[in-house]
Amino acid sequence: MQKESKRCTMYEDDICLCSIEGIMGILSKKWALLIISAIGNNQKLRYNELEKKLDKISPKTLADRLKELENANIIKREPFAQIPPRVEYSLTKEGDGTERCCNDL
Template sequence: METKNVAPYDEVHIEPFAYAISLINGKWKMHILFWLWKKEVMRYNEIKKALGKVTHKMLSSQLKELEQDGLLIRNEYPQVPPKVEYSLSEMGKSFMPVLQEICRWGHEHISR
């Protein structure tokens, strides 16, 4: 019986990692998730103010992608002027232990 040589990377299943990274990949997505984790519900202008130098186009794009990917919920209220609030979805909340560990790691290593 002949045994094939299998390269180490052939045994690695990259798909779950690639999927997770695709959801949070973007300059502002992790920042948006962080602020929604801390504040629970935020309006567009509150998010923009919290992020600082993000452009309107970039913030709108990142919010739409996070909503399409199921990480946040956009609630629009039928009133004048329009009122829109963002919050984490259940899927977004399930990511918070990962974000918390990133914050913990950052806290432990920030002074180095």
């Protein structure tokens, strides 16, 4: 069974909205945009730094949102093999908006 290929519709000023359909469910969740903003404003952040910046977020919610955003390829999780363990989060090209739409139309 082959995947149906979608054709990108380019809008005025080369704005492509085709990828939005797949991530609206994630972005509309509480804290998701604030997490993206915090990481984007700081280039890279560790979990504890994110938790401090987002003062009232619960650890479970933060962990859940980070996993969802990583699975959607909006953020990148970079673990370092050291003691104590260290993980940094940064935006992907898709997450920071530098990736061109679909097939670089």
